[in-house]
Amino acid sequence: MKTIQPFLLTLLLFMCAAPHLSAQLTEGKPRFGLKFGVSGSSLYDDANADDKKSRIGITGGGFVKIPVGKHLALRPELLFTTKGAEFDFIGGNTSDLKLSYLEIPLSLEFNIAIINIHAGVHAGLLATAEGTFKDSQGNAITTDFGKEDLESFDYGWHVGGGIDLGNIGIHLRVSRGLQDISKDDSVADVFGSLKNASWSLTAAYGF
Numbered sequence: 001m002k003t004i005q006p007f008l009l010t011l012l013l014f015m016c017a018a019p020h021l022s023a024q025l026t027e028g029k030p031r032f033g034l035k036f037g038v039s040g041s042s043l044y045d046d047a048n049a050d051d052k053k054s055r056i057g058i059t060g061g062g063f064v065k066i067p068v069g070k071h072l073a074l075r076p077e078l079l080f081t082t083k084g085a086e087f088d089f090i091g092g093n094t095s096d097l098k099l100s101y102l103e104i105p106l107s108l109e110f111n112i113a114i115i116n117i118h119a120g121v122h123a124g125l126l127a128t129a130e131g132t133f134k135d136s137q138g139n140a141i142t143t144d145f146g147k148e149d150l151e152s153f154d155y156g157w158h159v160g161g162g163i164d165l166g167n168i169g170i171h172l173r174v175s176r177g178l179q180d181i182s183k184d185d186s187v188a189d190v191f192g193s194l195k196n197a198s199w200s201l202t203a204a205y206g207f
Helices: 004-025 185-191
Strands: 031-044 051-067 072-088 094-112 115-134 153-165 168-177 195-206
Touching (some): 031 168, 051 094, 072 115, 094 153, 115 168, 153 195
Antiparallel strands (some): 031 051, 031 195, 072 094, 094 115, 168 195
């Protein structure tokens, strides 16, 4: 019983604070903020790969939260985010793709009490790209490739949720790209169709 009491007390305080926190989130004026966190990325539709591993990276930037109703808001963002993946092919060949994008997500948010649910679309410009192909011994088996071999523009959708405690928010988001980024035939011949897929866990602070 003693171990349950602190939990019940915390829950009671949490419920008492929720109306005040909700009022802060729906005060009716735009709010600017910053966000930063970790991301995990992969590439899907890669029919030629035998196995793939996600790449852990970073994401961060700024946002504006624009109320459009009591519980609704528009949220444009400008982010820098890393993407890519590692691939294993039949025969022991491997490849490592390291990508980064400047992204502009636009979300429609639904806020009730401290709960945040959002979904929207995003567009991105390829900032950096580095790719290697190696054999089972780690030797390069073809010319490395870069930005000129990939599509410079990406777009897709995202959905997420989290909690907003006053000026601070913690959000988990999943996104999927709809653009085949393998522009060069040499890349497509190795991987097939490539589309970005990622998740992010971020902390946000609103001013």
